[in-house]
Amino acid sequence: MPAADAIMIREAAAGYGRRAILDGLSLVVPEGSVTALLGRNGAGKSTLFRLLLGLLPRRRGEVFVLGLDPARAALAVKERTGFVPETPDLNPRFRVRDAIALVRGLRRRRWDDAEERRLAAVFDLPPRARIGALSKGMKAKLSLLLALAPRPDLLLLDEPASGLDPVVRREVLSALVDEIAREGRTVLMASHRMDDVERLADRVVFLDGGRIVREGPVEDVRAEAGNLEGVFVSLLAPPKETVSCEA
Amino acid sequence: MRSLIAKEWRENRALILGLLLLAPLASLAFKALAPGWAWRGLESTGVLLPGLLGLCTLAIAADLVGGDAGSGRIRFLAALPVRPATIWAAKVAFLVLSATLYLGWCLAVEVAIFHLAGRSPAVLFAPGAAANDWLLLVIAAGGAATLFWSTLLDRGLAAAVAGAGTVAAIGFCLQMASKAGLDFSPGSGNLAPVAFVTVAALLAGSFLAFTRGRIHLGSRLRRALLATGAFLLVAAPPVAFAGHAVLRYRSIGPSDPDVSLQIFEASPHDAWLVVYAQRREKGPFGVTGPFAFFAVRTTDGLVREIPPTCRAPEFPGPGKVVLHRPESVPGEGREMLLRVVYDLDRGAIESTRPVVRPEVPPVRYGPHLVRFKRPMAVVSLDGTVQAALDIDRVPMPITAPWGLLAGWWTKGGMHYEVVALDGGETITLPALPFLLPDRRDGFAWRIEHEEETATVLRFRLDGSPGESVLSGHIDGLRTSPDGRFSIVVVDGRAHLLRADADEPEEIAGADLPGRATGVHWAEHRPCALLVSRDRAFRVTVGPDACAVECVSIAAGTDICRRGLFDGERFVVCDEARGTLDCHDLDGRVRRLLPAP
Numbered sequence: 086m087p088a089a090d091a092i093m094i095r096e097a098a099a100g101y102g103r104r105a106i107l108d109g110l111s112l113v114v115p116e117g118s119v120t121a122l123l124g125r126n127g128a129g130k131s132t133l134f135r136l137l138l139g140l141l142p143r144r145r146g147e148v149f150v151l152g153l154d155p156a157r158a159a160l161a162v163k164e165r166t167g168f169v170p171e172t173p174d175l176n177p178r179f180r181v182r183d184a185i186a187l188v189r190g191l192r193r194r195r196w197d198d199a200e201e202r203r204l205a206a207v208f209d210l211p212p213r214a215r216i217g218a219l220s221k222g223m224k225a226k227l228s229l230l231l232a233l234a235p236r237p238d239l240l241l242l243d244e245p246a247s248g249l250d251p252v253v254r255r256e257v258l259s260a261l262v263d264e265i266a267r268e269g270r271t272v273l274m275a276s277h278r279m280d281d282v283e284r285l286a287d288r289v290v291f292l293d294g295g296r297i298v299r300e301g302p303v304e305d306v307r308a309e310a311g312n313l314e315g316v317f318v319s320l321l322a323p324p325k326e327t328v329s330c331e332a
Numbered sequence: 333m334r335s336l337i338a339k340e341w342r343e344n345r346a347l348i349l350g351l352l353l354l355a356p357l358a359s360l361a362f363k364a365l366a367p368g369w370a371w372r373g374l375e376s377t378g379v380l381l382p383g384l385l386g387l388c389t390l391a392i393a394a395d396l397v398g399g400d401a402g403s404g405r406i407r408f409l410a411a412l413p414v415r416p417a418t419i420w421a422a423k424v425a426f427l428v429l430s431a432t433l434y435l436g437w438c439l440a441v442e443v444a445i446f447h448l449a450g451r452s453p454a455v456l457f458a459p460g461a462a463a464n465d466w467l468l469l470v471i472a473a474g475g476a477a478t479l480f481w482s483t484l485l486d487r488g489l490a491a492a493v494a495g496a497g498t499v500a501a502i503g504f505c506l507q508m509a510s511k512a513g514l515d516f517s518p519g520s521g522n523l524a525p526v527a528f529v530t531v532a533a534l535l536a537g538s539f540l541a542f543t544r545g546r547i548h549l550g551s552r553l554r555r556a557l558l559a560t561g562a563f564l565l566v567a568a569p570p571v572a573f574a575g576h577a578v579l580r581y582r583s584i585g586p587s588d589p590d591v592s593l594q595i596f597e598a599s600p601h602d603a604w605l606v607v608y609a610q611r612r613e614k615g616p617f618g619v620t621g622p623f624a625f626f627a628v629r630t631t632d633g634l635v636r637e638i639p640p641t642c643r644a645p646e647f648p649g650p651g652k653v654v655l656h657r658p659e660s661v662p663g664e665g666r667e668m669l670l671r672v673v674y675d676l677d678r679g680a681i682e683s684t685r686p687v688v689r690p691e692v693p694p695v696r697y698g699p700h701l702v703r704f705k706r707p708m709a710v711v712s713l714d715g716t717v718q719a720a721l722d723i724d725r726v727p728m729p730i731t732a733p734w735g736l737l738a739g740w741w742t743k744g745g746m747h748y749e750v751v752a753l754d755g756g757e758t759i760t761l762p763a764l765p766f767l768l769p770d771r772r773d774g775f776a777w778r779i780e781h782e783e784e785t786a787t788v789l790r791f792r793l794d795g796s797p798g799e800s801v802l803s804g805h806i807d808g809l810r811t812s813p814d815g816r817f818s819i820v821v822v823d824g825r826a827h828l829l830r831a832d833a834d835e836p837e838e839i840a841g842a843d844l845p846g847r848a849t850g851v852h853w854a855e856h857r858p859c860a861l862l863v864s865r866d867r868a869f870r871v872t873v874g875p876d877a878c879a880v881e882c883v884s885i886a887a888g889t890d891i892c893r894r895g896l897f898d899g900e901r902f903v904v905c906d907e908a909r910g911t912l913d914c915h916d917l918d919g920r921v922r923r924l925l926p927a928p
Contacts, residue, residue, distance in 0.1 A: 101549065101551075135549075138411055140410055140411065140548060140549070141549070160413050160414075160415060161413075163411065163412060163413035164413040168411045170407070170408070170411070172404075173408065174403070174404040174405050174406075174407050174408040175405070175408060176342075176343060176403070176405055178342075178343065179342060179343075183339075183342050186335070186338070187335050187336075187338070187339050188412065189335075190334065190335025190336075190338070191335050191336070191412050191413065191414045192412065192413060
């Protein structure tokens, strides 16, 4: 695998039980790039993230994350990777500071206390507030803090701004933009929001039926249909039924 | 690990605080409701403390894994750089730590309450309190079982119920095992290995399901299969080993050296005898009592394992033995038996059929058949009641063809009577004779001791005093099984007493050295073996005189102990050492059991 590729997947297949979600998927994410993963619901975006983190065994193919096979070195991959899930599964009875203390304790090696303080100030997270009482936007910010404070080499974002109001979404995305600009981190993000993708990403990948159907620089892909949404619909919308009248 | 344990503490903080508060409340309520015995230390340590500790353990263990799995928090943990094994270990460490500290808290609360009430808390630590240690094993098993189920189910209450149910099921199995003779009572010390294996197997199941069961993906079937597999893998070998040890202990073979032996019965037709073997020591888990029956042919040492019998074996003919096995009790003094005829030469059961016999079988006394009925001993001939004995009279083994010797106790000592089997007359005797006459007006024989000297006296059954016929140091005495002859060795000289004679006969040619002499009568022939330290004689009793033959017997003091003589060879059974040796009359000794 070339040293410049943060993620390299070759003909990988994975699924749950008898269901194959990813089937012969091949993908390269260059180091330092921001790649957006686009696909319909159930296309396999979350499954791909689990595969990259070693949380789901692959049935065939090769997967390398930061030069490591997640099936064999899951711990090392997770050490260097920050993951923001679509739904943060935190204990609602925990306070904000409890959740930060837990992750800090488990990511002690790379945790940056200064970065934690900076992000806590930027996001204005109340440390004594119970997580169950936080709004969706605050929970998203907390998830982002927990993923960014260890200064990961690779950031995986599963619909980071999903369900957020425009104000909070702007705050979260601004923080992400700053982070990317400052650190030059590799980012792979799944999203349905084309404006978010256009704002953040420099590469786009379309996922359908467990395979990549189109990938490339955002400008090149956008030029095909004028905007990314047009490309999305043209690539991923189900074919319309044609009705013909025959005599 | 510390972060994970802190996480568990934060998640269970409210529960633990509630349990801490419960301890003094429960103790005070206990003492208010049962003041009579709640202040005895044993009740605190035997009921209250284990109850609180059990509640704490189950309550914490119930949600330890299921809480994270059911809420989805496990997915969050799975994405962090921490091994699943570390997460699991932190949970178990938290459970053990919490339970231990809680036990200390409960004990401290008890001590404080006792102290405040002006009572000595020393009773809590009295020696008897340690007898409740087995409850800690039950609680440990309950905690492990609840953790096991918490790993499979995502519901805490269900896990707690399943955990308690698992412990109850194991308890039921132990109770069944106790009925089979294994001892799993609290003080037996056998509960500890059971608890250890149970806890280890359940923890192994939980561990494997948690670390390999893809719990973050919610795959229940995979978890269940892994947990069950690990449980069986850990539990099966020790259970199989223990089962094998018990079966091996219970199974007694003819080569087994760890048994005590008793000669049960000898065949009158050939050289077979039946031997009873029983394990000397207690077995694993306190199992006792396995026994076996063997038929041994003394001529060549052939051993057959024969079915067990609940009555003395009978020998209907050469090479055959009849054994009885209980089937059921029909009642009214009768029992149903299975009569098994075993062919000793072929080594196989020839036939079986059910028979109904009286519970107390009749006994043959010469030409008479005598039957006893509890609680009253009733002597009957062919079903006709001839005489009745009080319940404090015991039929004794010395008989004459016409009479039955019975004994009874009073404050003064033992008294003896001869009950005439025809006529029912009862004759009181001054002492226990060793030989009764074959007619009522003949002489009976008894021994009186005075310091180093013993005197053999003969006396009539009319109450007249006895006459001394032999006096000296008695080196040996034995009466034949049919009650017709006795051989008594006095100062190294052997004398024969006959039931139908008035005078003793000196057995010429049996020159014994004046030391302890074993007198061994053949079971079914008028033939006896006299064995002293370095010489032996076979005495064959004829109608008028005795034939004496010097024979060779291997030297050894055990020869003077009980053995079985069949006229041709002498079989010695050492019960303690579990050996059966055949001494041929040419000096050879052959080991019959344990079989080589």
